[in-house]
Structures are given as C-alpha cells and as structure tokens.
Amino acid sequence: MKTFAEMSAEELKSLRVELAGKYDEYKAMNLSLDMTRGKPAAEQLNLSNGMYEGLEETGFKSATGVDVRNYGAPMGIDEMREVFAEILDTKKENVFLGNSSSLTMMFDCMMRAMVFGEIDSDSPWYEVHNKKWLCPVPGYDRHFRVTETLGFELIPVPMTEDGPDMDKVEELVKDPGVLGIWCVPVYSNPDGCVYSKEVCNRLAKMETAAPDFRIYWDNAYVVHHLFTEEEKGVPDMLKLCEDAGHPNRVYEFASTSKITFAGAGVSAIACNADNMASLKKICGVQQICSNKVNQLAHVRMLPNKEAVIEQMKKHAELIRPKFDMTLKVLNEELADAGIAKWTNPTGGYFISLNVYPGTASKIVSMCKDAGVALTPSGATFPYGIDPDDINIRLAPTFPTVEDIEKATRILSLCAKITAIDKISEEA
Numbered sequence: 105m106k107t108f109a110e111m112s113a114e115e116l117k118s119l120r121v122e123l124a125g126k127y128d129e130y131k132a133m134n135l136s137l138d139m140t141r142g143k144p145a146a147e148q149l150n151l152s153n154g155m156y157e158g159l160e161e162t163g164f165k166s167a168t169g170v171d172v173r174n175y176g177a178p179m180g181i182d183e184m185r186e187v188f189a190e191i192l193d194t195k196k197e198n199v200f201l202g203n204s205s206s207l208t209m210m211f212d213c214m215m216r217a218m219v220f221g222e223i224d225s226d227s228p229w230y231e232v233h234n235k236k237w238l239c240p241v242p243g244y245d246r247h248f249r250v251t252e253t254l255g256f257e258l259i260p261v262p263m264t265e266d267g268p269d270m271d272k273v274e275e276l277v278k279d280p281g282v283l284g285i286w287c288v289p290v291y292s293n294p295d296g297c298v299y300s301k302e303v304c305n306r307l308a309k310m311e312t313a314a315p316d317f318r319i320y321w322d323n324a325y326v327v328h329h330l331f332t333e334e335e336k337g338v339p340d341m342l343k344l345c346e347d348a349g350h351p352n353r354v355y356e357f358a359s360t361s362k363i364t365f366a367g368a369g370v371s372a373i374a375c376n377a378d379n380m381a382s383l384k385k386i387c388g389v390q391q392i393c394s395n396k397v398n399q400l401a402h403v404r405m406l407p408n409k410e411a412v413i414e415q416m417k418k419h420a421e422l423i424r425p426k427f428d429m430t431l432k433v434l435n436e437e438l439a440d441a442g443i444a445k446w447t448n449p450t451g452g453y454f455i456s457l458n459v460y461p462g463t464a465s466k467i468v469s470m471c472k473d474a475g476v477a478l479t480p481s482g483a484t485f486p487y488g489i490d491p492d493d494i495n496i497r498l499a500p501t502f503p504t505v506e507d508i509e510k511a512t513r514i515l516s517l518c519a520k521i522t523a524i525d526k527i528s529e530e531a
C-alpha cells in the first residue's frame with residue numbers, strides 16, 4: 105500500500121470521501137468512550153481489596169509496637185519505609201512517608217523551597233526573579249501545573265529515547281535562574297522511556313549556575329513493568345548525586361497509587377540526610393504524623409519489594425491486553441499511511457502518539473464529536489501548548505479492551521482524515 109505522501113491528489117481525495125463516510129457511521133453510534141486519564145481499572149483496584157482486613161484482630165500494631173491508630177512515628181512506620189527504600193534502591197533513613205499523594209509531596213516540597221529556600225539557597229525561591237524550571241517534553245501535565253502555579257517560567261527540553269536531551273539541559277543550567285528539572289526516570293509519562301545510565305550520570309554530575317538546583321525525580325512508575333522478563337530500571341540517583349559531589353541535588357518521589365488504590369495509597373519522598381533534616385523540621389510543624397493505619401494495611405499486604413513485584417505482575421496481566429489492542433489497531437490502521445509514529449512501551453501507563461504535524465488538536469476535537477474523549481492536545485507540553493500540534497497521549501488502562509478497539513479505530517480514522525486535509529492544504 106502507498107503512503108499518503110506517495111498518493112496523488114486524486115487518490116487522497118477519493119480516500120477522504122471513503123473515510124468521511126466511516127466517520128459519519130461512527131458518529132451515528134452515539135458512543136461514549138474515555139481514553140483520557142491514566143487511571144487503574146476497577147479489576148486492578150480489586151487486586152488490593154481485603155487490604156484492611158485483619159488490622160483490628162492484630163491490634164493495629166506495627167512491627168516495632170507502634171499503635172498506628174495514635175499519633176507518633178512522624179516519618180512513617182519503619183517496615184513501610186523499608187519497602188519504599190527497597191523499591192527506590194536506597195536506605196530506610198532516606199525515606200519519609202506521606203499521605204496518599206506523591207503529587208502533594210512534590211507541591212509541598214517546592215513550597216518549602218519557595219518560602220524558606222533550600223539548605224544551599226542564598227534566598228527563598230519566591231525572591232528569585234525570573235525563576236525557571238526545566239520540563240522534558242512531552243511530559244506530565246500536572247508537573248507542569250505545579251511549577252507554573254508557583255511562578256516558574258517553564259522551559260521545554262525535548263525527550264530522546266534515553267531521557268531528556270542532556271546537551272540542551274547542560275546548556276540551560278548555566279542560567280542561575282534555572283532552579284530545577286522534572287524527571288520521570290522509569291517509564292516516563294507519556295513516552296514510556298527509561299533514562300539511560302549516561303543521562304542519569306550527566307544529571308548528577310553537571311555543573312549548575314544555581315547552587316540550590318534540584319532534580320524532582322518522580323519514580324511514579326518504578327515497578328510498573330508490562331513485561332516482567334525485561335524489567336527496566338535506573339541507578340540509585342541519591343548515590344549518583346552524592347558520588348558526583350552534589351549530595352543535596354535530588355528529591356525522589358513515589359506512591360502506591362498505581363500499586364494499590366489510586367489517591368488512597370501511601371506516598372514517599374526520599375532525600376539525603378541534610379535535606380531530610382530540613383524537611384523534617386518543617387513537616388514537623390505542618391503535621392504530627394501521616395496516616396499510619398493505611399501504612400500498616402499496605403505493609404501487611406506488601407511486606408517487601410518481592411511482594412510488590414508479584415502484585416505488579418497481576419496488574420501487568422490485566423493491562424497488557426489493553427496495550428496490545430491499542431498497538432494492534434494503530435498498526436493496522438496507521439502503519440501503512442506513514443503519517444504517525446507511536447511508542448511501544450515496556451512499562452508505565454501510556455502510549456505516546458505523534459500524528460501528522462498540525463493535526464493533533466483537530467483529531468482530539470473530531471474524536472470528541474464522535475464520542476471518544478482523549479487527553480486534550482497540548483496537555484503534554486508546558487502551558488498546554490504543543491508547538492507542532494503533534495502529540496496525543498493515549499491512556500489504555502481504564503477502558504475495556506472492546507472500548508479501546510473502537511476508540512483507537514476512530515482515533516486512527518480522524519488521524520487519516522486530518523492528515524489528508526493538511527497534506528492537501530500544503531500542496
């Protein structure tokens with residue numbers, strides 16, 4: 105079959121008529137399909153049902169005898185800190201547990217820097233004029249919203265297959281106004297990329313003009329392998345930074361949102377001893393302790409990394425057919441046309457689709473008219489602006505396989521129609 109670029113104007117015109125007919129048929133079906141957010145499906149959540157059973161019978165006591173119903177253990181109970189330490193490949197002393205959301209921990213962490221400054225800051229960050237934050241793109245919209253809301257100028261940095269483009273990053277950090285970078289090092293949102301060792305090393309080693317530069321190392325998908333036989337990972341970033349002579353550079357984040365219950369799990373921040381001392385001082389003012397009943401319930405069900413990996417295998421069994429279906433339909437519908445490219449992730453929650461330049465927003469609106477909700481175009485870029493109007497984030501975990509098939513066929517149809525229109529416009 106010819107690619108669209110190889111087709112004549114006449115051929116494209118008649119193909120468009122055929123595709124428009126199909127689109128109208130789909131529209132008449134009054135569908136309501138949702139591929140917007142990366143949420144676990146109910147069957148995934150069911151894997152953790154029963155987590156709260158037995159707590160009363162065993163007296164709500166942690167391994168060291170802490171009554172989790174009461175105040176105390178401000179950093180969280182030891183055994184759950186240990187689980188996160190294993191997952192993040194660090195030691196328990198570096199881990200502080202929060203409540204259910206790692207995003208809240210990121211926001212609070214940045215607020216502490218805004219109000220009080222980091223331990224190596226000359227002044228609180230709110231006093232820094234023209235402060236900037238590096239945003240690998242495509243990336244996670246909620247990260248971008250945190251730094252935008254707190255008054256940073258968002259600087260996009262292109263992602264490569266190995267992580268952020270480090271030549272660009274190293275150049276940009278020569279500006280003292282650049283105070284940090286967002287990173288999702290394992291199965292990045294939405295590209296599913298795993299940072300290479302070289303990228304991790306360069307991030308740890310690079311010289312930054314800001315003495316208080318911080319990496320927000322969001323390990324949200326650290327154990328979210330789709331194919332457990334080829335689990336991927338990154339080096340211990342706290343150690344890398346320490347070895348590189350920048351021991352305060354990194355804060356790591358993680359949560360069980362996509363391991364147990366989304367928005368009702370346990371979150372964690374990990375950092376070195378000096379950052380931890382400063383964090384503890386302020387967190388100790390903010391709250392007495394986090395929800396330890398939930399921590400105990402979690403650690404009873406998932407007592408170590410091995411148990412977490414077993415749980416993640418069950419998640420993978422449930423979501424792999426959904427990724428497979430999305431990729432199958434994209435291949436069937438779009439591979440020959442030569443108008444789109446997509447990722448083939450080995451973990452995480454997303455497939456990142458790059459369509460014909462200048463068509464992503466039109467595709468999303470056409471899909472909406474046909475009853476298919478997609479993540480808004482531009483969402484994966486700072487300020488919601490995708491300069492090439494090219495990227496669409498697909499989130500296959502929540503809908504059923506049947507819905508995914510329909511939604512991806514409609515999406516592909518819209519991608520073809522809009523590409524033909526664009527090509528004709530450009531001719």
Ligand SMILES: Cc1ncc(COP(=O)(O)O)c(C=O)c1O
Nearest residue numbers: 205206207244288293324359361
């Ligand atoms: C990269 C990334 N970080 C954080 C979160 C949210 O995590 P939490 O539920 O712990 O706030 C998500 C959710 O989609 C995510 O994709």
